[in-house]
Amino acid sequence: MKIKVLLADDHAIVIEGLKAVLSAHPEIDVCGEAHNGKEVLDFLDTHYADVVVLDINMPVMDGLTCARKIRQKHQRVKIIVLTMYAQKSFIEEMLRIGIDGSLLKSNTGQELKEAIYRVHSGKSYYDMVHTFDDASNTVSQYKLGDREIEIIKLLAEGLTSTEIADKLFIAESTVKTHRRNILRKTELHNTSQLIQFALNQGII
Template identity: 40%
Template sequence: MTRLLLADDHTILRDGIRALLSAEPDLDVVGEASNGAEVLALLETTPVDVVLMDVQMPVLDGFATMPELRLRFPEVRVLVLTMLDHENYVARMLEAGALGYVLKNAAISEITHAIRTVAAGNPFLCTEIGLNMLYKAVAQRPGTEDSTAEGHSGADLTARELEVLKLIAEGLTNGEIADKLFTSKRTIETHRQNIIAKTQAKNTAALIKLAVSRGLIS
């Protein structure tokens, strides 16, 4: 039996994952946390094999939690479950000691496979991220067109990220963009972080310049 700790600041997401995992006889959710500080406190008293943890959390996020978790609980394995898909985030969490990384839009079959893989002490990278990294590596091979500058100009942004970029450039706040796109403010914040990571823009002015270069605004 693999004992799991779910760490995500959205209660509804934790409830959903717990419900889905209840059908797996070898997986047992023994605790929940809404931030990294709660994760560390629970690990003091609760035997856990795998922490299924988001990166974006209040109080103590995934980046800040990992070093302390690895130091104090080296036997506990961490599988990141997040919306952040840029390789910078993947690399930072894996370098900090996470054993696996899977996106929240993955099928439950992939998530359960990831849990079992990490529980066995083996690394795991979800299919979508693995393919994205492969495509980028192929595009940047010697003899191919330089995709780095193109990527920094926004060529690797998703359709939704381009839509969010346009609204940012129009001066809308994260809350206003969320209302306009019928989604949550947290989702927009994630899209914004992905845009900044992919474009390496340092501020809103740089994002506006990018939007103009992409023809999103005049």
Template identity: 35%
Template sequence: MITIIIADDHKIFRQGLSRLLADDDRFKLLGEASNGKEALNLIWKEKPQVAVLDLSMPRPDGLEVVSSIRAAHSNTRCIILTMKDDIETVRRALESGVYGYVLKEAAYEEIAEAIVKVADNKLYLGRFQDNPNLYASCCEGQLTNREVEVLRCVVRGLTSRQIASELFISHRTVETHRQHIMEKLNIRTATGLAGYAREHGLI
């Protein structure tokens, strides 16, 4: 069962999502918050696997909460919920360290899918996932979207065969991507790749 907290200053939306999650036996809701300060206090207290955060909530906002969690090296993974559907905001969220980005217009099924994936240490960006401009700043234009996905998997300690299975590509393709990543970044060790990924907000 995946443990979750929700933070959103819109009470009706927050309560509605809370009821849906409470009725889903995959999840255990540990608490709700109406602003960033309450969200951080709840996260430090309950240590949820996933925090679902409103981008624009007050004191501090969603991305500031994510940055605080990341700075504290917390194991809580964050999903941003928002009405903003521009790629620049998605990129800023990714750089802050989010693992999921979901629009508030999404159906519950998509929010639930994002929670499940993020709890499994996977990135969920919905329809933004394959946007060619998504990683332009956080990777300085060096890596393709697929290479970033492979890099995330490498940093998680997955083998090439495990990465191939997770990304639905061949083992040989994974090896090619790994080679390209190392050549582009001029990094030859897993520790070095982990440091790069952390510096650029990929983990």
């Protein structure tokens, strides 16, 4: 019997790439695709899947929130999380949630197939954990400057761009430029995802 896999990523090109990788393995059947966590949960309410492959950063509902809800409603479903962030703090959070496996997006070739087989058999797949960095490397990894880190912390406190500008004695347009640059560097979509990222990386 084929392993039914649901793919979830907000980038269509990523899903197509994952489907191309998995199509080479006749034992695996990509039974569906979703572009955010809510679509994943809606799919699982009406369809069967053995394994869900989740991107961490998705709009509407991120991957970790989605994984928590899957664990609450669909305990039998195995979960693999794909992440761009090589941080041990992510592994710790995934283990708390009960996620079955994780690998970096840069390792989604042969490794993804092996991860699917492993978790489907009831085992975990965290083989890449030994290559994950400590949280202290986050700043250098994403080339975040001191001012950008300062702005991330103030955003986490709930300050608006105007309030941050007043606090730092800089123009509001400068704050907005920093915010755009931070999102570009971290490949995130909004402030909510940025704050979650900062929490997971130990920045705040």
